[in-house]
Amino acid sequence: MRHIISATVQNKPGVLARVAGLFSARGFNIESLAVGETEDPTRSRMTVVVGGDEAILEQVRKQLAKLIDTIKVQDFQTTPCVKRDLMLIKIKCPPQKRAETMEIINVFRGRVVDLGEKTMMIEVAGEEDKIDAFVNLMRPYGILEMVRTGRIAMARGE
Amino acid sequence: MKGTKLFVESLLNENVDVVFGYPGGALIPLFDELVDCKKIRFILPRHEQGGAHAADGYARVTGKPGVVIATSGPGATNLVTGIANAYMDSIPMVAFTGQVKTNLIGNDAFQEVDLTGITRSICKHNYLVKNPEEMPEIIKEAFHLATTGRPGPVVIDLPVNVTTADIKAKIPKTVNLPGYKPNMEGNPKQVAKAAEMINEAERPVLYIGGGIISSGCCDQIKTLAEKGNLPVTPTMMGLGAFPDTHKLSLNMLGMHGTAYANYAVTHCDLLIAVGARFDDRVTGKIEEFAPDAKIIHIDIDPTSVSKNVPVDVPLVGDAGRILKQLIPQVKSQPRKAWLAQIDQWKKDFPLKYDEKGLKPQFVLETLYDQTKSKKTIICTEVGQHQMWSALFYKFTKPRTWVSSGGLGTMGFGLPASMGAQIGKPDHLVFNIAGDGSIQMNIQELATIKNNNLPVKIIILNNHYLGMVRQWQQLFFNGKYAHTDLCDNPDFVKISEAYGIPAMCVEKKEDVLAALKKAIAHKGPFLLDIRVDREENVFPMVPAGEAISRMIGGMA
Ligand SMILES: Cc1ncc(C[n+]2csc(CCOP(=O)(O)OP(=O)(O)O)c2C)c(N)n1
Ligand SMILES: [Mg+2]
Numbered sequence: 001m002r003h004i005i006s007a008t009v010q011n012k013p014g015v016l017a018r019v020a021g022l023f024s025a026r027g028f029n030i031e032s033l034a035v036g037e038t039e040d041p042t043r044s045r046m047t048v049v050v051g052g053d054e055a056i057l058e059q060v061r062k063q064l065a066k067l068i069d070t071i072k073v074q075d076f077q078t079t080p081c082v083k084r085d086l087m088l089i090k091i092k093c094p095p096q097k098r099a100e101t102m103e104i105i106n107v108f109r110g111r112v113v114d115l116g117e118k119t120m121m122i123e124v125a126g127e128e129d130k131i132d133a134f135v136n137l138m139r140p141y142g143i144l145e146m147v148r149t150g151r152i153a154m155a156r157g158e
Numbered sequence: 159m160k161g162t163k164l165f166v167e168s169l170l171n172e173n174v175d176v177v178f179g180y181p182g183g184a185l186i187p188l189f190d191e192l193v194d195c196k197k198i199r200f201i202l203p204r205h206e207q208g209g210a211h212a213a214d215g216y217a218r219v220t221g222k223p224g225v226v227i228a229t230s231g232p233g234a235t236n237l238v239t240g241i242a243n244a245y246m247d248s249i250p251m252v253a254f255t256g257q258v259k260t261n262l263i264g265n266d267a268f269q270e271v272d273l274t275g276i277t278r279s280i281c282k283h284n285y286l287v288k289n290p291e292e293m294p295e296i297i298k299e300a301f302h303l304a305t306t307g308r309p310g311p312v313v314i315d316l317p318v319n320v321t322t323a324d325i326k327a328k329i330p331k332t333v334n335l336p337g338y339k340p341n342m343e344g345n346p347k348q349v350a351k352a353a354e355m356i357n358e359a360e361r362p363v364l365y366i367g368g369g370i371i372s373s374g375c376c377d378q379i380k381t382l383a384e385k386g387n388l389p390v391t392p393t394m395m396g397l398g399a400f401p402d403t404h405k406l407s408l409n410m411l412g413m414h415g416t417a418y419a420n421y422a423v424t425h426c427d428l429l430i431a432v433g434a435r436f437d438d439r440v441t442g443k444i445e446e447f448a449p450d451a452k453i454i455h456i457d458i459d460p461t462s463v464s465k466n467v468p469v470d471v472p473l474v475g476d477a478g479r480i481l482k483q484l485i486p487q488v489k490s491q492p493r494k495a496w497l498a499q500i501d502q503w504k505k506d507f508p509l510k511y512d513e514k515g516l517k518p519q520f521v522l523e524t525l526y527d528q529t530k531s532k533k534t535i536i537c538t539e540v541g542q543h544q545m546w547s548a549l550f551y552k553f554t555k556p557r558t559w560v561s562s563g564g565l566g567t568m569g570f571g572l573p574a575s576m577g578a579q580i581g582k583p584d585h586l587v588f589n590i591a592g593d594g595s596i597q598m599n600i601q602e603l604a605t606i607k608n609n610n611l612p613v614k615i616i617i618l619n620n621h622y623l624g625m626v627r628q629w630q631q632l633f634f635n636g637k638y639a640h641t642d643l644c645d646n647p648d649f650v651k652i653s654e655a656y657g658i659p660a661m662c663v664e665k666k667e668d669v670l671a672a673l674k675k676a677i678a679h680k681g682p683f684l685l686d687i688r689v690d691r692e693e694n695v696f697p698m699v700p701a702g703e704a705i706s707r708m709i710g711g712m713a
Contacts, residue, residue, distance in 0.1 A: 009337070010336070010337060013286070013288070014274060014278075014286070017275070017278065018278060021278050021279055022279075025279045055464070055468075058464065059461065059465060062460045062461040063461050065460070066459070066460070066461050067337070068282070068283045068303060068335065068337055068338050069337055070337045071336050071337045
């Protein structure tokens, strides 16, 4: 099982190290970790994607909550929510292929953010599956570089 | 106010009356202030590790947080084992370390280490104070964190320029920790469910740990046990929480537990765990631990619940408060058949040993005999002598047993005994030591002598790293790889060199007189007792085996 778990933490020095250290010390399997400020500048939110059986995931939630700097822990498994990943990808793209790539990019609602003589950099945001599918379509062109932010999530409604 | 002064004021505000500390460059200004404070007793150990264990021992016997201070760099790293030891056993402690000036942090400055990085995973929380104005608030928070919820050590790294700054901030009255609210009360529905299960159980066992002692609810455990006729087994950390001499006591369980405790747990239909955490030294092979039992688990730390075994009724909160809710709902029950079965196990498989020769168990039985009517505290090092102390000395009161459980730190006992003696000056304090362990912090004999602490040190000298030798004998074909200490130094001479009178005991007949002499002596005293070299601790559950499958001492 893979869950998206988010922790709202106090924006204090060392808090990222505490969370990262917790995962390595307890041997939790972390797939991605995204950190950033929230609506309240004294707090930040960490979103982790973590794998394991229910017993492990329960420990992850409890151990995160136990950190003194953690204010709230949410597991998005059972909550309706919006999930997003952002990716920047640079591919080989000689001028004669541009039109063809643009078509794919449009279908995925990506954006071209940089053009080189023989390269193209594209930004795509969305759910993981969509991004994975896009990456697969780009493979034949030759992927030069790729970077993803890791998942972030937010519950729907109130 | 000057930082150093505010620091001392902050300690006084937390009712600190003793500090264990060792000086160094980063601490000179602070010590210059501390030395003038007459309300705080300052103890200079001879190694920072000793200071940390002393603070830990002090905390274990008093229930108050222990305080230790060490300088930056090597002073700070010398505290690491002591901090980890307190963390594993949930002991309240506040450790202060000096740090290089804030503008030098990260520069590999002289005596700089990233102490908050090093200690992050071995303490409840830690701080690097960068802004002097935050120091009073952080100290307040640290004491609060160390002593509430599941207690534990908190570390504060103090750069020199923070303590020497002029600080405007005052000591706050309250703490503001939005992420820290330990749950205290038990969920009433769960409590009712637990009571119902207890009332319906035919073969219940109450399994209690160090949490009972931290929570201060030993009387309630006794009430619960007596009301429900529940047999009680303490973990090593729980020794003293329920009298070993009580007819409902099964004594300690686990790897070196009694056979009757391990059988009772294996056959019970309900296990009520209170303030204990299902450590692997207790459970053995987890699949066969209490296989027929439903489990109720009362603990203040949610992460301890359902961590190692699935629990039927989790109750997260303070053990004392939950017992208060629970006891009125528990009906008294005779449980004749179950108690008769337990009595039979006690008769069939008592704790015993071969009495020929000078046996360590005999020393402990004699010591118990000689001290049972006195206020006594037993500290230990780690090894066979520790297990014999746990099994053959009878503990009847909380905070009278001081031993390193979770970390199993050789070298803990001697400094811990000095902290214990400082915390309880009216108690007779013993350190039961192994010949290996005593050498790990033997420098503390100087601190004991210097402060005239009347600690009695009893070395159960088998000229071996005995516990490891036992495993080698039983599981490694008797190949004693690096465990022979036959060329031990002369402990009597060492002790005398430190100015502490000492005696060597080689015959069983001399044990009683030697113990009497040590007890009667006004100051510290050391006994080097030459015990049977190859005696083993039995019963024993081989590592990873079910606790019902013990070896040794069973016939
Ligand atoms: C600091 C430390 N190092 C190593 C060990 C592993 N260890 C556990 S018991 C033991 C032997 C202890 O020997 P001694 O103090 O003589 O006690 P005995 O078992 O002989 O009673 C050792 C080496 C430990 N627990 N702590
Ligand atoms: Mg030994």
